[in-house]
Amino acid sequence: MSYKSDIEIAREAKKKPIQEIGAKLGIDAEHLLPYGRDKAKVSQEFIESLKDREDGKLILVTAINPTPAGEGKTTTTVGLGDGLNRIGKKAAICLREASLGPCFGMKGGAAGGGYAQVVPMEDMNLHFTGDFHAITSAHNLLAAMIDNHIYWGNELGIDERRVTWRRVVDMNDRALRDIVTSLGGVANGFPRQTGFDITVASEVMAILCLATDLKDLQKRLGDIIVAYRRDRSPIYCRDLKADGAMTVLLKDAMQPNLVQTLENNPAFVHGGPFANIAHGCNSVTATKTALKLADYVVTEAGFGADLGAEKFMDIKCRKAGLAPDVVVLVATVRAMKMNGGVAKADLDKENVAAVADGCPNLTRHIANLKLFGVPVVVAINHFVTDTDAEIQVIKDSAAAQGAEAIVCRHWELGSEGTVELATRVAELADAKVAQFAPLYGDDMGLFEKIETIAKRIYHADEVLADKKIRDQLRAWEAAGYGHLPICMAKTQYSFSTDPNLRGAPTGHSVPIREVRLSAGAGFVVVICGEIMTMPGLPRHPAAETIGLNDLGYIEGLF
Known part of the structure; x- marks a missing residue:
């Protein structure tokens, strides 16, 4: 049986004017700033008028560690949102925006799939x-102003060897990871070694996603540490007087984007920090706005629950005063088989034993999520090759951890395939059984926080950090940054820092390569293993098969 591609399904969507979608949430047309007929930004003025309203229920969708078999976390988020609306609930979804780099690389876009998609799919993925162009511009304006300040006499006494602010571009480009700038003589400034990160790893992206309004945005931008003097004292963005112009560039980008699902239900798509090298959640502004307008808000956190969900709880919820009511953990039979040692080519064959061997990955994620005091439901994202026996193994494994596993067919059937999941999630949310608490307190030491995550979430034996890193953490504590949460940057493919270590490994170590202070965003980034802040393209990038067909339609996006 042949199935239509995601882009074919998206192109056939019966989209409604964005004003009709806004009306479902009580947003008058005057408060929508349209970008064409099918997408709009919600005005800051309208958002501020919602402050005194009661919040709806917050539902987090996360997943097991991703595998090449695919898990469908965004697809499940969309399907659950549609399912809640189908059973008569007033629901909205909140997603991250897609980065161009992965779209043209290997990962693809971020609009869901099958009959559980957000549209316009092409626009969202391009x-x-x-917003991302505005973030790139604001980030690089600051970089230009640093080099310009040094060129015109360096009044602030910036130590050129200790400029920490790199440049960014929204593309996977390994050639830019480590570069030398200002070659070519006196007129071009002072040569120094620097590099590029991908835009979604920018601290400006994290700030946009955590800021509550434009005033808070400018304060956070001003707090960015861009360099150090020879005496190691920090130089802030505000010292260069760049924060005002950066805020101007980000003024429109701060306003959340409203689009729709294939079933014409409201979807906020705003912000997009990477989940392995940043905090991996959509903007606080979008989530809080949705909670004021809908009774149920379904949002996702990037990659597996060891990264995305942990950061959602320990960074986003802590900073924004949010508390999830239910967590949905997405798993697939195919991914369980891969965790159980089956090669990708053999995933379509029934293998009950391999599913059972892979389930420890699922059960560890369930146990970890329960540490935060929130009820967990497992969503089994159904593939046509799944057998009843394989599905039963997952259900039994989840039940052994005190969680219910529900088969979902939203990819194939849309909301009809998530009625059971939506009903159960709504029951749990309405029961108010969650007793949410972050994993660690603000007053715990920075290294202690790192150890807490490594031991309780990753189940590692130890954290490996040399004296230089420990001294740096102590110096930040002494400077008043000890209360900040930790943003772990590690591989998404494993609980460990080794991407090839699948399942539920124990007895491993977490080596820290580098620590970075994101003083504006308000967290400490801890880089582990071989994680890259500027990805490269694969041997055969998706860009090779993306183009326009004879009718002028885009082909090859996924």
């Missing part, structure tokens, strides 16, 4: 409303 330039959308220009």
